[in-house]
Amino acid sequence: MAADGTPAPDHAPAPAGAAALLRRPRLWLLPTVLSGLLSLLLALLYMGGILDPNGALRDLPIGIVDTDQGRPMPGQTTNLGAQLTRAIVADTSGKARWQRLTRAQLQDRLTAGKIFGALVVPADFTASVTALTTSDATARPKLTVLTNPGLGSLGSSLASRIAQQTAQQASLTVGKRLTASPAAADADSTTRLLLADPVTVTTEVGHPIGEHSGLGLTAFYYTLLLVLAGFLGANVINNGVDTALGYADTEIGPWHTRRPTVPISRTQTLLLKMGMTAGISVLTTTLVMVAAIAILGMDASHLPLLWIYSYCANVAVGLGVQAINAAFGGIGQLVSMFVFIVLGLPSSGSTVPLQAVPGFYRFLSVFEPMRQLGGGVRSILFFDARADAGLARAWLMIAVGTAVALLFGLAMTRYYDRRGLHRLTPQPA
Numbered sequence: 225m226a227a228d229g230t231p232a233p234d235h236a237p238a239p240a241g242a243a244a245l246l247r248r249p250r251l252w253l254l255p256t257v258l259s260g261l262l263s264l265l266l267a268l269l270y271m272g273g274i275l276d277p278n279g280a281l282r283d284l285p286i287g288i289v290d291t292d293q294g295r296p297m298p299g300q301t302t303n304l305g306a307q308l309t310r311a312i313v314a315d316t317s318g319k320a321r322w323q324r325l326t327r328a329q330l331q332d333r334l335t336a337g338k339i340f341g342a343l344v345v346p347a348d349f350t351a352s353v354t355a356l357t358t359s360d361a362t363a364r365p366k367l368t369v370l371t372n373p374g375l376g377s378l379g380s381s382l383a384s385r386i387a388q389q390t391a392q393q394a395s396l397t398v399g400k401r402l403t404a405s406p407a408a409a410d411a412d413s414t415t416r417l418l419l420a421d422p423v424t425v426t427t428e429v430g431h432p433i434g435e436h437s438g439l440g441l442t443a444f445y446y447t448l449l450l451v452l453a454g455f456l457g458a459n460v461i462n463n464g465v466d467t468a469l470g471y472a473d474t475e476i477g478p479w480h481t482r483r484p485t486v487p488i489s490r491t492q493t494l495l496l497k498m499g500m501t502a503g504i505s506v507l508t509t510t511l512v513m514v515a516a517i518a519i520l521g522m523d524a525s526h527l528p529l530l531w532i533y534s535y536c537a538n539v540a541v542g543l544g545v546q547a548i549n550a551a552f553g554g555i556g557q558l559v560s561m562f563v564f565i566v567l568g569l570p571s572s573g574s575t576v577p578l579q580a581v582p583g584f585y586r587f588l589s590v591f592e593p594m595r596q597l598g599g600g601v602r603s604i605l606f607f608d609a610r611a612d613a614g615l616a617r618a619w620l621m622i623a624v625g626t627a628v629a630l631l632f633g634l635a636m637t638r639y640y641d642r643r644g645l646h647r648l649t650p651q652p653a
Contacts, residue, residue, distance in 0.1 A: 266566065273570035277378065277580035283321040284579045286383050287342035287370075288312055289330050294350025297401075303350040308394050312343070320386050334372050334431040337602060337613045340577065341383030342370040342430055343391060353398055356422055357405060365398075365423045367391040370430030374606030377439040379577035388425055395423035433606050434523030442522055443602040444574030449516070450534055450601075451594055453508045454541025455564050459557055461500050461542075462549050465493065471647055490637040490647060494550045498633070501542035509535040526609045533604060533618070537597045540625045544593070547633025568594030574602075596621035 245251055292305020300307070313322045323339065333339045345367060352365040369387040371380045399420040433440060466472040470485035488496075513531060516522045524530055541564055548563065549556030570581070571588035572595050578586050589595040600618025607613035640646075 269566060269570055273581045273585050274576050277382070277576055280582050281319050281382065281580045284319065284379070284383055284386065284577065285323060285339045286320045286387060287323050287325045287330050287333060287339045288345075289325050289327055289342060290345045291327060291347045292345050292349040293347045294354070297350065297354055304353055304398060305345040305349045308345060312390055312394075315390075320383075320390075330370075330430075334370070335607055335613075336610050337372070337375055337607045339383075340372050340375050340379045341387055343387040344368040344370060353402070353422060356419060357402060364418075367394065367423055367425050369425060369427045371427065372431050373429065373437075373440040374431055374433050374443075374602065375440065376444070376574060376577065377441065378575060379580070380440065382577065382580060384427060388427070391423065391425040395421050395425070398422060431606075436521050436523045437605070440606070441575070442516075443598060443605050444572065446512075446516060446522070446605070447537075447572070447574065447594060447598040447601045448569075449512050450509075450537045450597060451541055451564055451568065453512055454505070454538045455545055455560065457504060457508050457538070458497075458501055458542040458545035459549070459560075461497055461504065462546060462557075465497050465500065469493070489641045490550065490645075491634060491641055493647070494546060494633050494637045497546045497550075498543055498630075501546055502539050505535055505538045505542060509538050524605055526604050529609055530604050533600055533615075536622050536626075537600070537618075540622045540629070541593060541597075543626055543629040543633070547629040547636070550633050551636040564593055568592045571595055572598050574598045593621075593625060596625075 288309055290305040290309040292303050294303045294305070296303050302310075309324060313324050315322065323333070325333065325342070330339075330342055330344070334342070349365055349367070352363065356365070369384055369391065371384050373380045399422055402419040402422060403416055436442075438445065463472065467474050468483065469488060470483040473480060473482045509531060513527075513534065517524050517527070544564065545556075545560045548560040552559050567588055570576075571578075571585040571592045573581075573589055574594075578589050578595075596618055599614025600622075603609055603611075603613035603615035603618070609615055
């Protein structure tokens with residue numbers, strides 16, 4: 225009030241203008257630096273993992289099976305199948321890690337997702353090659369390349385290409401021997417052309433998957449759905465709880481409200497958010513499966529196991545996000561995005577095999593959640609839920625991830641509470 229009793233004039237500050245604020249360098253600094261760093265890191269991480277899979281390819285596991293029962297050719301101590309297998313396994317180029325297998329071992333490793341493909345030498349290989357220089361030939365010798373599409377279209381394609389190139393080189397090697405034999409001396413030009421490259425290479429699916437399996441990519445996209453559902457759901461719960469308890473504002477269009485603040489410790493807030501995450505994940509997991517399987521028709525078996533696994537994976541991701549948000553506050557969502565998505569996608573091994581990415585991504589795959597969860601999903605969808613196809617490791621890593629989230633989150637919030645770093649603070653003037 226003024227001295228004469230009249231109301232004092234209102235000295236409220238004038239509203240700021242955008243043009244004036246844009247001229248403030250400090251206003252630009254943090255958003256510019258963060259946006260630039262994010263763009264740079266995203267480009268490096270995502271593009272760095274897929275630009276040169278052939279150049280980065282190392283030790284891709286491929287099987288080789290020799291069932292050749294023919295007698296050795298004249299002047300040889302072993303048949304052609306044994307010679308070919310020995311030469312291939314001794315290859316030191318490093319692109320493939322050839323595994324000599326029996327037919328039973330081959331099928332077991334294909335159905336366990338342990339090998340990306342195989343090369344099979346048939347029982348009549350030596351006999352059919354020998355017959356080409358006689359009048360007894362009825363068909364060209366054949367080598368069979370088997371693929372494993374359950375490990376992803378690119379990985380299966382890489383293995384198929386390596387096996388086909390190896391088989392083609394073997395054909396040319398056998399051809400040199402045939403054209404140099406006395407039996408081929410009087411052959412006509414057509415026959416000599418056949419003898420120079422005598423082997424037919426055929427490609428077959430070694431372990432079939434369903435027609436509605438996205439050529440093996442449904443395991444990756446379903447895993448991505450679980451991670452995104454856990455990540456987004458946890459952040460929605462985090463923001464919703466903070467709003468309901470009066471620690472954050474609600475702003476929808478022009479409407480802005482803030483509820484009365486509820487006194488609650490950081491530890492109790494985290495427990496509340498984690499409990500809601502576990503409860504709401506029942507719904508989100510169910511809806512993901514309904515959409516993917518019931519509505520869109522994705523091929524899937526072991527549905528009860530798939531639901532339980534999906535729920536546990538969803539909860540593990542959600543608890544991890546809540547722990548990171550509780551520890552890092554406002555930048556927690558950014559940190560959890562890097563942990564669960566930005567670093568997880570290129571190191572998942574689901575689109576590009578880990579054998580075909582640089583070493584940095586192979587290192588990330590040891591602990592990144594998307595890699596661990598993807599192995600379990602692939603096992604359930606494509607490999608009859610076999611434990612040794614990645615499911616056992618996935619369950620173990622889900623348990624470890626859940627324990628780490630609980631321990632880390634509760635340790636940080638209890639530390640903040642003991643230090644008196646409460647969220648209930650006076651509003652600045």
